[in-house]
Amino acid sequence: MNKFLDNLKTLIIALVIAVLIRSFLFQPFYIPSSSMEPTLLVGDRIFVSKYTYGYSKHSFPFSPPILNKRIFSSKPNYGDLVVFKTPSDNRTDFIKRVIGLPGDEIQIVDEELFVNKKKILKKEINTFEKARCAGEDIDVISYEEELPNMKIHQTVYRKNGTMIKSDKYVVPENHYFFLGDNRDCSSDSRYLSNVGYVHENNLVGKARIIFFSNDTKIGSVFKFWNWKKSIRIGRFFKTLK
Numbered sequence: 671m672n673k674f675l676d677n678l679k680t681l682i683i684a685l686v687i688a689v690l691i692r693s694f695l696f697q698p699f700y701i702p703s704s705s706m707e708p709t710l711l712v713g714d715r716i717f718v719s720k721y722t723y724g725y726s727k728h729s730f731p732f733s734p735p736i737l738n739k740r741i742f743s744s745k746p747n748y749g750d751l752v753v754f755k756t757p758s759d760n761r762t763d764f765i766k767r768v769i770g771l772p773g774d775e776i777q778i779v780d781e782e783l784f785v786n787k788k789k790i791l792k793k794e795i796n797t798f799e800k801a802r803c804a805g806e807d808i809d810v811i812s813y814e815e816e817l818p819n820m821k822i823h824q825t826v827y828r829k830n831g832t833m834i835k836s837d838k839y840v841v842p843e844n845h846y847f848f849l850g851d852n853r854d855c856s857s858d859s860r861y862l863s864n865v866g867y868v869h870e871n872n873l874v875g876k877a878r879i880i881f882f883s884n885d886t887k888i889g890s891v892f893k894f895w896n897w898k899k900s901i902r903i904g905r906f907f908k909t910l911k
Contacts, residue, residue, distance in 0.1 A: 693730045694720055697875065699753060699763065704802035705850035705857065706765060708812065708824055709751070712802060713891075714905065715882040716765075718753050718875035726871045728755045740870055745771075746846060748785075749821035751877035751910050754848070754868050764865065765877060766858050767823065770839065770847025776859075778836035781827070783815070791816045792825070801826045803855035810852075823911065828854035836860055844870050880908045 701714040710716070720729055724743030727733045733755070746752055750768045755761060770776045775786050783790040798812040810826040817823070832854050839859065841847045845867035850856025859865050883905035889896035 689731065692720075694725070696720065696878075698881070699765065699877075701765070704855055705852050706751075706767075707801045707852040707855075708798045708826060709767075709851045709910065710765065710877075710880075711883065711885075711902070711905070713884040713886045713902070714880050716877050716910065717879050717881055719878050720875045722876040723752075723870070723873045726873070728760075728872060728874050733760065740873075743870065745870075746873065746876070747771075747821075748817040748819045749823055749911075752846075752848065753874040753877060755872045755874060756865055757868060757872060758864050758866075760872065763874065764848075764857075766848035766850050766856070766865075768846055769817070769849045770841045770859070772841050772843050772845060774841045774847065776836075776839040776841065776847050778833060781832055781834055785818055788818070790818075795824070797824070798826055801852050801855065803828070803852070808855070810854075821911075823851065825851045825853055839867075842867055846870070846873075877910045879910060880905050882906060 696717045697720055699716050699718055701710045701712060701716065704712055722744065723746060724740045725737065726740045727735055727737045746768045748768055748771065751765060752768055753763055753765045756764050770785065777784050792813040792815045795812050795814050798810060800807045801810045809829040811829055812824060812826045814822050815825050839847060847859040848865065848868060849858050857864055859867060883902035884891040885900045885902060888900035
């Protein structure tokens with residue numbers, strides 16, 4: 671009986687430590703979609719720092735209503751890769767890139783992205799010619815984009831049928847505007863009924879590192895006989911920018 675109680679105590683302590691680490695330090699996430707290609711690929715597994723932007727109820731498992739505002743908060747900046755809860759249900763985790771801060775005006779005109787009426791500089795690099803979209807490979811053009819804080823990141827646009835023009839978006843106070851790096855295959859802040867502007871309380875954390883990656887087109891990670899082809903060792907421990 672004493673041995674059983676000791677084992678139970680050890681298990682409870684381990685669970686408490688795991689919950690504390692997950693809630694206050696780092697949480698792992700799996701990337702199920704191609705909306706952030708080429709930065710994140712389907713099958714990547716990442717660590718997200720929970721402390722970067724402070725804590726809200728969404729920092730904890732099941733989002734318990736214990737906080738009605740953010741505490742120990744700091745603000746995201748242009749280009750940050752952020753995991754957040756979608757405003758439509760306050761439950762689903764999305765990861766996108768910060769493009770607009772509170773008060774910013776965002777618009778796409780003639781295939782060019784504008785922030786506060788200033789065109790975001792982009793340079794064609796052609797390092798990626800294909801990207802996934804709805805389970806299919808599409809032809810894309812890849813670019814380096816420079817955001818207002820001079821942060822540079824990579825994006826891809828569909829070669830044919832890219833989004834030429836968008837509505838004009840003005841980011842409300844305490845909200846952020848997000849886009850996927852795979853610009854023509856991303857459900858993000860452009861779609862107000864699904865994502866739209868994201869309140870600061872919905873921020874979960876900042877993506878920091880890829881710790882594991884498996885190409886799901888080749889096979890599940892559980893199919894160990896495919897590991898030689900499916901495991902992307904070159905992406906292990908890749909820091910995210």
